[in-house]
Amino acid sequence: MKTRRIENGIVTAFTLLAAACWVFPLYWAFVTSIRTDENVVAKPGLLPDQFNLSSYADAIFNTKLMIWYLNSVGTAVIVTAVVIVISMMCAYALSQIRFPGRRLLYLVVLASFMIPAQALVVTQFILMNDIGAINSWAGIILPQLIVPVVIIVYKQFFDAVPKEMREAAVLDGGGEYTILFKVYLPLNWGITTALAIVTFIGVWNAFFWPFLVVTSEDMMTIPVGITQVNDAFGVAYARIMSVAMLAALPVVLAYLIFQRRVTEAVMISSGVKG
Amino acid sequence: MGVSLRNVSKEFGAARVIEDVSMDIPTGGFAVFVGPSGCGKSTLLRMIAGLEETSGGTIAIEDTDVTHVEPAERGVAMVFQSYALYPHLSVFDNMAFSLRLAKTPRAKMREMVREAARILKLDDHLDKKPSQLSGGQRQRVAIGRAIVRQPKVFLFDEPLSNLDAELRVQMRLELTRLHRQIGATMIYVTHDQVEAMTLADKIFVLKGGIVQQAGAPLDLYDDPDNRFVAGFIGSPAMNFIAADVIGRDAGDVVLRTRGAEAHEFRAAVADPGLATGAEVEIGIRPEHLRLDAAGMPVRVEVAEELGDVSYLYTRMADGTEIIVERHGSRDRLDGETVSIATDPRHVLVFDRQGQRLR
Numbered sequence: 001m002k003t004r005r006i007e008n009g010i011v012t013a014f015t016l017l018a019a020a021c022w023v024f025p026l027y028w029a030f031v032t033s034i035r036t037d038e039n040v041v042a043k044p045g046l047l048p049d050q051f052n053l054s055s056y057a058d059a060i061f062n063t064k065l066m067i068w069y070l071n072s073v074g075t076a077v078i079v080t081a082v083v084i085v086i087s088m089m090c091a092y093a094l095s096q097i098r099f100p101g102r103r104l105l106y107l108v109v110l111a112s113f114m115i116p117a118q119a120l121v122v123t124q125f126i127l128m129n130d131i132g133a134i135n136s137w138a139g140i141i142l143p144q145l146i147v148p149v150v151i152i153v154y155k156q157f158f159d160a161v162p163k164e165m166r167e168a169a170v171l172d173g174g175g176e177y178t179i180l181f182k183v184y185l186p187l188n189w190g191i192t193t194a195l196a197i198v199t200f201i202g203v204w205n206a207f208f209w210p211f212l213v214v215t216s217e218d219m220m221t222i223p224v225g226i227t228q229v230n231d232a233f234g235v236a237y238a239r240i241m242s243v244a245m246l247a248a249l250p251v252v253l254a255y256l257i258f259q260r261r262v263t264e265a266v267m268i269s270s271g272v273k274g
Numbered sequence: 275m276g277v278s279l280r281n282v283s284k285e286f287g288a289a290r291v292i293e294d295v296s297m298d299i300p301t302g303g304f305a306v307f308v309g310p311s312g313c314g315k316s317t318l319l320r321m322i323a324g325l326e327e328t329s330g331g332t333i334a335i336e337d338t339d340v341t342h343v344e345p346a347e348r349g350v351a352m353v354f355q356s357y358a359l360y361p362h363l364s365v366f367d368n369m370a371f372s373l374r375l376a377k378t379p380r381a382k383m384r385e386m387v388r389e390a391a392r393i394l395k396l397d398d399h400l401d402k403k404p405s406q407l408s409g410g411q412r413q414r415v416a417i418g419r420a421i422v423r424q425p426k427v428f429l430f431d432e433p434l435s436n437l438d439a440e441l442r443v444q445m446r447l448e449l450t451r452l453h454r455q456i457g458a459t460m461i462y463v464t465h466d467q468v469e470a471m472t473l474a475d476k477i478f479v480l481k482g483g484i485v486q487q488a489g490a491p492l493d494l495y496d497d498p499d500n501r502f503v504a505g506f507i508g509s510p511a512m513n514f515i516a517a518d519v520i521g522r523d524a525g526d527v528v529l530r531t532r533g534a535e536a537h538e539f540r541a542a543v544a545d546p547g548l549a550t551g552a553e554v555e556i557g558i559r560p561e562h563l564r565l566d567a568a569g570m571p572v573r574v575e576v577a578e579e580l581g582d583v584s585y586l587y588t589r590m591a592d593g594t595e596i597i598v599e600r601h602g603s604r605d606r607l608d609g610e611t612v613s614i615a616t617d618p619r620h621v622l623v624f625d626r627q628g629q630r631l632r
């Protein structure tokens with residue numbers, strides 16, 4: 001009994017320590033963001049000694065943060081919507097429709113899942129350049145539309161639906177679109193929500209590709225824009241941190257609202273990856 | 275004809291699952307496909323539904339060739355063993371699903387669903403989800419979904435096997451009632467010969483993808499074509515005893531069981547092919563055996579008393595199990611040796627290939 005309690009205590013302490021390690025950077029960013037730039041350097045303390053929102057005002061009014069927001073929201077929403085729709089339809093076809101080349105096509109999807117995005121960056125950049133999509137939403141969006149893991153998760157879901165469900169719908173006079181949108185998807189909207197959230201967060205946080213494809217400040221997404229705050233104002237920690245806080249805000253809100261779904265989603269997609 | 279099959283066959287890769295099946299089911303008839311698991315009943319039904327393509331032969335519904343017609347256009351509705359209800363839709367919407375797809379006007383749709391719900395006593399459950407219903411109610415929703423489509427042919431694939439015994443008996447009666455009420459052609463698949471006997475006006479016994487015999491339930495019971503049908507139809511099953519033909523006497527064939535304590539049976543069989551010395555198997559139903567001091571001695575292992583009837587599970591000297599049905603007598607016979615006999619007209623004879631000799 002007693003050793004049990006000690007063990008529990010150790011585990012709890014450890015978990016708390018790990019959590020603290022995770023939280024500290026966020027906490028530090030927040031504390032820094034509500035200081036004035038002078039104070040950040042002059043008296044860096046662990047405890048918040050000031051509540052000054054001037055750096056937020058600065059970030060909002062003296063940078064292109066609002067435009068970056070718009071770019072981020074716009075591209076993330078479009079990518080998420082397109083990825084979800086084409087992936088569910090692709091997965092449905094791979095899972096439910098018998099056509100020649102079906103297995104090969106699925107292998108291609110699986111194979112593209114194995115290739116790290118970085119390996120394609122140069123080709124993609126050249127391609128985007130050729131079609132004149134550099135410094136545009138199209139350039140940010142197009143290469144991000146390929147998310148094999150969403151197809152794989154959807155396919156596994158469709159594969160698991162009992163065959164009779166489909167046959168009942170076929171006999172009821174349903175075509176493939178009816179079966180997909182009126183029977184299969186409504187069976188578990190949770191999967192679609194979860195995949196949409198994960199995709200959205202992924203696109204929202206994407207840095208590498210948008211950073212490469214966009215050079216004009218007016219086309220930047222938030223993560224790319226943050227790098228500009230530096231250049232425009234010299235090293236201004238409070239301002240950088242307040243932009244970072246603002247950048248994270250939508251994701252944090254989304255997480256708080258859909259907490260359970262996000263956890264589910266991460267588990268579903270990591271189940272596939274792992 | 276409600277449904278006609280001509281030389282229908284089905285192969286899955288190299289496996290031949292249905293072999294050259296031809297059958298006619300009259301309009302308004304209730305046909306049952308019965309046979310052991312894996313004999314191809316479901317496959318045959320699904321071919322009629324159009325869910326499986328035929329490898330050969332033709333299928334006609336109401337005299338129209340539908341062999342290559344889409345499932346939804348054949349005028350058939352199917353009730354699945356797993357019910358296959360749409361779990362996200364209410365009972366009403368489950369039943370209305372096909373009508374919505376067919377763009378039925380709202381008022382008409384409502385009327386049709388309500389009518390089906392009334393027939394199936396689902397009126398109070400129309401707003402519920404399938405998960406809120408009992409097994410029997412779910413089954414009724416599945417049937418309701420079929421009814422609203424007003425199909426020419428209803429197809430049932432073991433619809434009652436997920437229900438408990440009591441409910442199964444009740445639903446069986448309701449299905450018979452429903453058939454009388456609607457009057458549509460129905461085809462019903464089951465591995466349970468009791469369901470087949472009680473529901474069908476025509477039974478098709480299948481084994482290995484071949485129709486072993488087709489006919490009215492009692493015809494199959496009284497006059498089976500082969501050993502398989504004889505053994506499959508009837509509960510408890512027919513008794514089979516290995517025997518040799520030893521001659522003829524006054525129009526009857528005389529047969530003798532094998533082994534040390536051989537016993538003679540007579541069978542009213544005219545077949546001239548039954549020569550002396552032929553090895554055969556004789557079949558006698560439990561209810562046709564009676565206790566008779568002049569009969570064949572058997573030892574009673576277990577006696578099951580059901581009140582009105584009792585079953586004696588006995589063994590012959592060579593170990594062959596013989597079941598005897600008795601009425602009106604409750605004396606304890608466990609462990610005793612009794613003698614049994616029957617009438618020649620109740621002794622069926624099967625050749626070594628299992629074909630009945632008449």
Ligand SMILES: Nc1ncnc2c1ncn2[C@@H]1O[C@H](COP(=O)(O)OP(=O)(O)O)[C@@H](O)[C@H]1O
Pocket residue numbers: 286289291309310311312313314315316317318
């Ligand atoms: N899609 C299929 N692919 C391959 N073999 C199948 C398929 N469907 C059924 N079978 C085989 O066909 C035979 C008959 O199956 P089925 O019609 O389901 O039998 P039953 O309903 O009488 O139990 C079985 O041996 C089964 O394994």
Ligand SMILES: [Mg+2]
Pocket residue numbers: 315316317432
């Ligand atoms: Mg079956």
